[in-house]
Amino acid sequence: MSxxxxxxxxxxxxxPGALVLARSLRELGTTxxxxxxxxxxxxxxxxxxxxxxxxxxxxxTLESSLFEQLHxxxxxxxxxxxxxxxxxxxxxxxxxxxLDADLLPVQNIDELFDIELSPETKIAAxxxxxxxxxxxxxxxxxLPDLSVYSGLIDLSEEPNASFDGADxxxxxxxxxxxxxxxxxxxxxxxxYNVTPSSGYQYSPAYKRFQKDIKAVHFIGxxxxxxxxxxxxxxxxxxxxxxxxDTLFEI
Amino acid sequence: MSxxxxxxxxxxxxxPGALVLARSLRELGTTxxxxxxxxxxxxxxxxxxxxxxxxxxxxxTLESSLFEQLHxxxxxxxxxxxxxxxxxxxxxxxxxxxLDADLLPVQNIDELFDIELSPETKIAAxxxxxxxxxxxxxxxxxLPDLSVYSGLIDLSEEPNASFDGADxxxxxxxxxxxxxxxxxxxxxxxxYNVTPSSGYQYSPAYKRFQKDIKAVHFIGxxxxxxxxxxxxxxxxxxxxxxxxDTLFEI
Ligand SMILES: O=c1ccn([C@@H]2O[C@H](COP(=O)(O)OP(=O)(O)O)[C@@H](O)[C@H]2O)c(=O)[nH]1
Ligand SMILES: O=c1ccn([C@@H]2O[C@H](COP(=O)(O)OP(=O)(O)O)[C@@H](O)[C@H]2O)c(=O)[nH]1
Ligand SMILES: [Mn+2]
Ligand SMILES: [Mn+2]
Numbered sequence: 001m002s003x004x005x006x007x008x009x010x011x012x013x014x015x016p017g018a019l020v021l022a023r024s025l026r027e028l029g030t031t032x033x034x035x036x037x038x039x040x041x042x043x044x045x046x047x048x049x050x051x052x053x054x055x056x057x058x059x060x061t062l063e064s065s066l067f068e069q070l071h072x073x074x075x076x077x078x079x080x081x082x083x084x085x086x087x088x089x090x091x092x093x094x095x096x097x098x099l100d101a102d103l104l105p106v107q108n109i110d111e112l113f114d115i116e117l118s119p120e121t122k123i124a125a126x127x128x129x130x131x132x133x134x135x136x137x138x139x140x141x142x143l144p145d146l147s148v149y150s151g152l153i154d155l156s157e158e159p160n161a162s163f164d165g166a167d168x169x170x171x172x173x174x175x176x177x178x179x180x181x182x183x184x185x186x187x188x189x190x191x192y193n194v195t196p197s198s199g200y201q202y203s204p205a206y207k208r209f210q211k212d213i214k215a216v217h218f219i220g221x222x223x224x225x226x227x228x229x230x231x232x233x234x235x236x237x238x239x240x241x242x243x244x245d246t247l248f249e250i
Numbered sequence: 251m252s253x254x255x256x257x258x259x260x261x262x263x264x265x266p267g268a269l270v271l272a273r274s275l276r277e278l279g280t281t282x283x284x285x286x287x288x289x290x291x292x293x294x295x296x297x298x299x300x301x302x303x304x305x306x307x308x309x310x311t312l313e314s315s316l317f318e319q320l321h322x323x324x325x326x327x328x329x330x331x332x333x334x335x336x337x338x339x340x341x342x343x344x345x346x347x348x349l350d351a352d353l354l355p356v357q358n359i360d361e362l363f364d365i366e367l368s369p370e371t372k373i374a375a376x377x378x379x380x381x382x383x384x385x386x387x388x389x390x391x392x393l394p395d396l397s398v399y400s401g402l403i404d405l406s407e408e409p410n411a412s413f414d415g416a417d418x419x420x421x422x423x424x425x426x427x428x429x430x431x432x433x434x435x436x437x438x439x440x441x442y443n444v445t446p447s448s449g450y451q452y453s454p455a456y457k458r459f460q461k462d463i464k465a466v467h468f469i470g471x472x473x474x475x476x477x478x479x480x481x482x483x484x485x486x487x488x489x490x491x492x493x494x495d496t497l498f499e500i
Contacts, residue, residue, distance in 0.1 A: 073450055130451030131459070132382035133440040164454035190383040198448055200323055200470065201380030204414035209381070220450065 001094035004033040010080040016225035017101035022052035028108040059086040069165025081167040088149035100138035105215040124186035126193035137168040139193040251344035254283040260330040266475035267351035272302035278358040309336040319415025331417040338399035350388035355465040374436035376443035387418040389443040
């Protein structure tokens, strides 16, 4: 069975991220399949995606109703990130590496497919820099598994299941096993999912470990493709060299 | 041989922190000795410390000359934090838990003395929330050891030994063993050294895990005792109930 990188696009406005992501993976020489799960996209987006992804899979939108938590997070647009649960239904793949559309690999990361998972440790992910005992849900290695799928669906229906209202809070709750037992997630090095932070300790460490970084993750509302410079940057990766204007037409 | 909590005071202006720290440890029922390493303190500070610490040990100041890095960190006042190296000379203690003066335990943490260290893993500490693959040097468990002491002194004399110019960069360099080998530090849960951060992921996780928190750490230039409210808070812990004015007299 095949292994795949999978990302997700629940809205057109993350398209530049998804295109840059696929381009980077290919330019870094991946040998794996590139898959994107889609919901509610325009035909233009679908066409663009078709040029860089091996497979587009339309899935149903799964929405969080924890609007209060999402509001406190200042990220109401994350209400559809529960759609990531669909990943565990992709049993046509033996193993997947999930990547957010705002994640940018800068070195080949195919070695992530070699990570051994087990019934006790069903997911591998990097620590979240806001609270390093939970994982950041922007990159993870996992095995599609229908029992995990139903477990996550069931959990998502419990009141206040996710502590941040989005997928990260839900998945950490599911793959966490409580105070005195070991974590049920395999801790990847932070270099696989580097999220810039404003803490004064970040910048010297960043300089020190910069050469080891495998992927950066543009978390937060200010995605690089929303600025003029970032747009130019992203569009240079477009199939056919599209450019700034092509993207604006979408 | 005895076990001790050890903190350090290289200047009078961190005194409120050191007093609150000792008070909290006692109120939380510690059975361990409380020790403070001092350099350059006023007589008034020494007297106050004498009322809450079991032992004051005057040590030599060890200074970092990496002013450029400290300047970039915006923390020039950390140039004397190399003085922490003196901890490994305290061979009168069989095991120490080092705590920064700006760290506030909120639950008894004596269980930290039960952590097993080894020649491969000579230190236990919690991840730094800016870069979670290094440890925060505000709390750690270690064994005094003269060979570690000289190793750290030797390393500190190499050019650019510390990537942040302070003790955290130096210690992480020393207790780190490079890319493909496991870390040489034992990872404590973040709840032992919780540093607030401005990332939007911090606050929901904080709420979720708040009840488990063992100690909070007021990193950065804005220490709680530098604000009027914080001053009041700190001074309520003073021996004899000292109060705001007593502290200002120092
Ligand atoms: O409006 C949206 C919000 C999210 N996403 C997808 O969900 C992921 C998670 O959201 P985001 O990366 O913004 O969360 P953050 O990493 O900032 O917490 C994105 O990378 C996209 O893959 C999307 O397609 N459209
Ligand atoms: O002027 C100073 C600076 C530091 N310290 C001691 O060194 C520790 C480390 O400094 P700080 O806590 O300010 O560093 P941060 O945790 O903010 O990185 C302090 O907690 C004190 O114990 C001190 O006594 N005086
Ligand atoms: Mn993201
Ligand atoms: Mn500190």
